[in-house]
Structure formats: C-alpha cells, structure tokens
Amino acid sequence: MGNLIVDGKRTDGRGPLDLRPLRIEVGTIKNAAGSSYIEHGKNKIYVAVYGPKDSHRFGTSLERAVIRCRYHMSPFSTEERKSPQPSRREIEISKVIRNALEPSLILDEFPKTLLDVFIEVLQSDGGSRSASITAASVALADAGIPMRDLVQAVAVGKVDGTLVVDLNDKEDKEGEVDLPVAFMLNENMITLLQMDGKLTVDEFKEAVKLAREAAVKIKEKQKEALGRKYFGMVDEK
Amino acid sequence: MIKSVLPGDLVAQGNYRVYSNVIKADSEYYSMFVGKAEVEDSRVTVIRLSGPYIPRVGDQIIGMVTDIQPLAVTVDINSYVNGYIMANAFFKRRIDPSKQDINEKVRIGDLLNVRVSRIERGRDVLLSLGPKWKVSGDAIFYISPAKASYLLRSKSNIINRIRAMTGTGITMGANGIMVARGGKDSIKKLNDIIKIIESHNELYELEGALKEALK
Numbered sequence: 001m002g003n004l005i006v007d008g009k010r011t012d013g014r015g016p017l018d019l020r021p022l023r024i025e026v027g028t029i030k031n032a033a034g035s036s037y038i039e040h041g042k043n044k045i046y047v048a049v050y051g052p053k054d055s056h057r058f059g060t061s062l063e064r065a066v067i068r069c070r071y072h073m074s075p076f077s078t079e080e081r082k083s084p085q086p087s088r089r090e091i092e093i094s095k096v097i098r099n100a101l102e103p104s105l106i107l108d109e110f111p112k113t114l115l116d117v118f119i120e121v122l123q124s125d126g127g128s129r130s131a132s133i134t135a136a137s138v139a140l141a142d143a144g145i146p147m148r149d150l151v152q153a154v155a156v157g158k159v160d161g162t163l164v165v166d167l168n169d170k171e172d173k174e175g176e177v178d179l180p181v182a183f184m185l186n187e188n189m190i191t192l193l194q195m196d197g198k199l200t201v202d203e204f205k206e207a208v209k210l211a212r213e214a215a216v217k218i219k220e221k222q223k224e225a226l227g228r229k230y231f232g233m234v235d236e237k
Numbered sequence: 238m239i240k241s242v243l244p245g246d247l248v249a250q251g252n253y254r255v256y257s258n259v260i261k262a263d264s265e266y267y268s269m270f271v272g273k274a275e276v277e278d279s280r281v282t283v284i285r286l287s288g289p290y291i292p293r294v295g296d297q298i299i300g301m302v303t304d305i306q307p308l309a310v311t312v313d314i315n316s317y318v319n320g321y322i323m324a325n326a327f328f329k330r331r332i333d334p335s336k337q338d339i340n341e342k343v344r345i346g347d348l349l350n351v352r353v354s355r356i357e358r359g360r361d362v363l364l365s366l367g368p369k370w371k372v373s374g375d376a377i378f379y380i381s382p383a384k385a386s387y388l389l390r391s392k393s394n395i396i397n398r399i400r401a402m403t404g405t406g407i408t409m410g411a412n413g414i415m416v417a418r419g420g421k422d423s424i425k426k427l428n429d430i431i432k433i434i435e436s437h438n439e440l441y442e443l444e445g446a447l448k449e450a451l452k
Contacts (some may be wrong), residue, residue, distance in 0.1 A: 034287065052289060052317040062359045104244075106260075106269060109291065111359040113317045141244050144288015144383065146269040148260060149245030186245045186267065223243055230271050230286050231241045 004171055005160045011171065012041075016164045019154070019214055020125075024135065024225035026142050034143025036225070038135035041168055042125035047135045049143040052113035065110035069098035071132055073121040093129050094119075100133050100153065100182040100192035106146040115145065126172035127155045130180050133192065138222050142229070150222050151191055152215040153182035156207040158199060163207055165214050179204075181211040185219060238276045242268040242283060249276045258283035272383075290316040290382035290412040292362045296353045299372060299410035300364065302345050307334035310343055312351065312364060315379065315412040320364040322351065327366070348372040348416055350408060372408050374416035376424045378431050384443070385413040388434070395447055402450075403427045 004011055014020070020041030029035035032048035052065045060066050071094040075084050086094075097119065107115070117139070119132045130153035137151040157167040158177035172178055177197030184191055190208075199207060242248055248259050248266045259266040259274075259281055268274060272283040292298075292314065300312035300320055310327075312320040324332055327342040343349070350372045355363040380388070388395050389411060400407050403426040405419035417427050433450055437443035 033289070054317055054319060110317055141271055142287060144270060144285055146258075147244040148267070148269070150243070184245075226243050226271055227241070 003160075004174060005162055005164075010159070010164060010168075012168055014166075016162050017210065017213075019166045019217060020168065022218065022221050024138055024221055026138055026225045026229040032139075032143070034139045034141070034145070036135045036139040036142060038131050038138075040125070040127065040131040040134070041166070042123055043121070043128050043131045044123040045128065045131055045135055046120045046122065047132065047139040048118045048120075049115065049136075049139045049145070050118070051115040051143075052110040052145075053115075055112060055114040057114070060112050060114060062111055064107040065113040065115045067098050067102060067105070067107070067115045067117060069094045069101070069117045069119070069136075071097055071119045071121070071129070073124055073128075077121045077124045093132075096192060096194070097129060097133055097136060101136055101140065101151055103189065103191045104137065104147045104149055104151045104184050105140065106148065109146055124169075126167040126169040127180070129153070130155050130182070133182050134218055134222065138225055141226060149184040149186040150219060151182050151184055152218040152222065153180060153192060154211050154214040154218060155180040156211045156214075158197065158203065158207075163203065163210060165210050177207075179207050179211070181208060181215075183212060183215040185212075185215060240274050241272075242274045243271055244268055246274075248274040248283065249281045253281045254279040256281040258285060284387060285383045287381070287383055290314070290385075292316055292318065292320075292353045292356055292412075294353050294356060296411040297367070298351060298353065298364075298412040299408065299414040299416060300349050300351055300412075301414075302343055302347045302349065305339055305343065305345060307339065310339065311361070312349060314351075314362065314364075315382065315414055316362075318362055320351065320353070320362040322349070322364045322366065343371075348374070348377070348414075350410070372416050374406075374408070374418045376417045376427070378415040378417065378427075380409075380413040380415060380431065380434060382411070382413040384434055385409065385415075386411055387443075399427070399430055399447075403430065 023039040025037045028037040029048045034049040036047045038045050133153035155167045156179045157175045159171050159175040179195045182192035246268045266281050268283045270285040272285045274283045300314040303313045304311035308324050310322045314320040324339045351364040354365040404423040405417045405427050409415040
C-alpha cells in the first residue's frame with residue numbers, strides 16, 4: 001500500500017477518473033441467439049445468450065422466463081491455473097450478475113421458458129464482474145429480449161486515500177475499497193451495489209456519482225457496438 | 238418518421254393511440270428492442286431487428302409436425318413455444334379416435350401451412366389449418382423471424398419479386414420458415430438471395446441489396 005498512485009498517476013498510467021480501454025463487439029458467436037465480446041483493460045470476456053426456450057423443468061415460472069446465468073473463468077484466465085470447476089466466487093458472481101440484469105428485462109412475454117446467459121472469462125483483470133454485466137446486457141439486446149434499458153457496470157474504489165474509477169487487478173487486490181455498481185441510466189436505477197472496505201458517507205456519495213459518470217461513457221460504447229452491427233455505422237442517429 | 242433505436246431509447250413524446258414494442262412512461266415512449274421506430278399520426282411502433290418469433294393471433298406460419306397423439310398433433314413453429322392442432326381439424330368434423338386414425342392425414346416431419354388461432358399464457362399455441370395446409374418443397378430455409386416479418390410486410394412486395402426472379406414457388410411464414418419449390422438452378426439462385434438477406438442487418442440496405450440482386 002502507498003505506492004498505487006504516484007504523481008497523480010495510477011499503476012497503469014491512468015488518472016484517477018480515467019477508464020481503461022474498452023472495446024465491445026456484438027454477434028461474435030453464430031450459434032447463440034445473442035452474443036458479445038468485451039475487452040475492458042486486460043479483461044477478455046465472451047457472453048452468449050441462448051433462448052428463450054420452452055421448459056418444463058422444476059423452477060420454471062408460469063408467469064415469466066427464468067434466467068440462468070453462468071459466469072465462468074477459464075483455467076488459463078488467471079496468472080496461476082484455475083480449476084475449471086465452478087468456485088464459490090464464480091457461483092456468487094453468477095447470481096450477482098443475474099440479479100443485476102433482471103430488472104432491465106421484460107420477461108413476462110415468455111412464460112414457462114428458460115434464458116441461458118453464459119459468460120466465459122478468457123483473461124481476467126480487475127472488474128471482471130462489471131465487464132461481464134456490461135457485455136451480457138449487450139448480448140441480451142442482440143438476442144432480441146425485450147428490455148427497459150441497457151445495463152452498465154463499473155467498479156469505483158479507494159486507493160492510497162483517493163477515489164478512483166475502474167479498478168485494475170492490482171488496485172482491486174491492494175486498494176482500500178472496491179465498490180462495483182451497475183446502472184440503468186434511463187430509469188435512474190442502481191441494479192447492483194456491492195462494497196468491500198469502508199467509506200465515509202460523503203465518500204460513498206461521491207463514489208456513486210463517479211460511477212454514474214463512468215456508466216454514461218460505457219453506455220456510449222454499448223450503443224456504438226450495437227449500432228455497428230445493426231445500423232452499419234457508429235452513430236446513425 | 239423512421240429512426241434507428243436501441244433498447245431504452247426515447248422513440249416519441251405525446252399521446253399515441255396504438256403502440257407496440259415500446260414502453261410507455263407518462264407521455265414518453267421508449268424502445269424495448271434494437272430496431273426501426275416508425276412514428277405516425279396516432280401510432281408508434283418499433284420493428285424488431287432481432288429476437289425469436291413471438292406468436293400473434295392471426296399470423297400465418299409454417300410448422301413441422303413433431304408428435305402425433307390420437308387427439309392432437311404437436312407442431313414445431315420455430316419459437317420458444319410449440320403449437321398444436323386438434324385432430325378434428327384434419328377431418329373437418331368431430332372424430333372418434335378408436336375409428337379414425339390421424340396418421341392417415343399427417344406424418345411426423347410434414348410441413349404445415351397454419352394460422353395462429355389462440356394463445357394462452359404458459360400453454361402451447363392453438364393452430365388452425367388453412368385450405369392448402371400441406372406444404373411440400375425442394376428446400377427449406379430458416380430466416381431470422383424479425384427479417385421475415387419485414388419481408389412479408391414490405392410494401393414493394395419483395396417475396397413476389399423473389400419468386401419471379403428465381404423461378405421458384407415460395408411459401409413463407411411469419412415465423413421465418415420458407416419452403417421453396419423449383420429446379421436445382423432456381424433453388425441455387427434463391428439460396429444466394431437468402432444469403433444476402435441473412436448478411437444484411439440494416440433493413441434499408443437490405444432492400445437496396447435485394448433490388449440490386451433482383452434486377
């Protein structure tokens with residue numbers, strides 16, 4: 001601790017409020033109903049959506065589609081090999097991502113069906129859950145699932161006593177606070193908020209404000225990606 | 238006015254009598270899909286560019302028989318839900334399953350030209366048979382249901398022009414299943430046209446590309 005910000009620059013050369021490079025592609029997996037690929041910093045993540053499909057399994061709802069979300073890190077995605085079995089962390093993140101996406105989706109159009117969202121992390125950096133949410137929302141839009149708004153997520157943290165946006169792996173592990181937040185900007189709604197560490201009330205308010213500003217930028221990238229696939233240009237509107 | 242929209246985009250403000258594929262919040266209408274928004278005098282609608290076939294009563298679709306029971310036939314309609322046809326429909330009267338065998342009328346794998354009659358939440362979709370309900374052909378194509386709906390409602394009657402240009406007989410359903418009849422060359426030409434349709438996501442580009450190919 002104490003050397004993560006030097007002369008106002010973070011370990012990767014960014015300022016405290018800068019986002020890492022972000023690239024999103026849509027329709028990367030042919031067999032999926034909808035798919036996307038995201039590179040956010042060193043994160044490389046594929047998302048594939050299958051369904052909605054008819055289901056008579058236990059746990060399906062007569063009123064709406066049920067989402068099954070699987071977040072998985074490939075064995076080669078981390079510095080040291082990771083067991084391919086789903087870990088406690090992956091099971092938790094799968095649930096967290098599902099909960100972050102569900103408020104944006106209009107699922108009562110598809111009663112008694114299942115919607116599978118597969119998230120495969122090929123290379124992990126800090127903020128893989130946030131990147132996964134951002135990419136999964138785009139993949140769901142690509143699958144034609146009715147939705148209220150796209151969901152964007154970003155982690156804000158506290159490093160060397162300074163609030164920083166979009167934590168990388170080192171800041172995530174060695175920083176004082178990690179605060180992933182997901183937004184539906186149109187509805188002014190937060191669909192995910194987790195916090196690891198301690199912030200004062202004022203710091204917390206400021207952190208959420210910074211996350212919102214970052215989400216606006218991320219939403220632009222989501223729109224560009226969808227626009228490229230469907231309208232053939234970055235911004236036709 | 239037509240514009241490209243993404244989920245959550247504001248499509249229109251005001252009071253419109255009819256609206257589809259949008260969410261209404263007070264007097265604002267937001268898109269639920271990636272699509273093309275059409276705003277007219279009293280109507281706001283978004284034409285979806287992706288997604289599964291969502292059955293609507295009255296849709297004319299093509300389905301494949303997947304199961305036959307004494308009183309009903311199950312039909313795959315290229316959707317998240319199956320369709321079914323009551324056995325009576327094939328005989329045009331009430332039947333006694335111990336005396337009449339539905340297998341005489343239909344077999345598993347048969348393609349049927351049907352209409353969506355009734356939709357009940359959480360249940361299979363009830364279908365009815367049209368006058369020429371049995372469809373046969375030399376090739377079957379699956380087109381994205383969103384594009385199929387665009388082709389069928391196109392004012393320039395693209396399907397008829399594809400028929401004339403390729404020399405094929407085409408039966409197409411709103412669920413994206415197209416059955417084609419014709420010689421080897423005609424089917425090959427049609428296959429090329431289908432490739433153009435599948436490779437264009439921008440509907441207005443698609444219309445241009447098809448016009449070019451159909452010249």
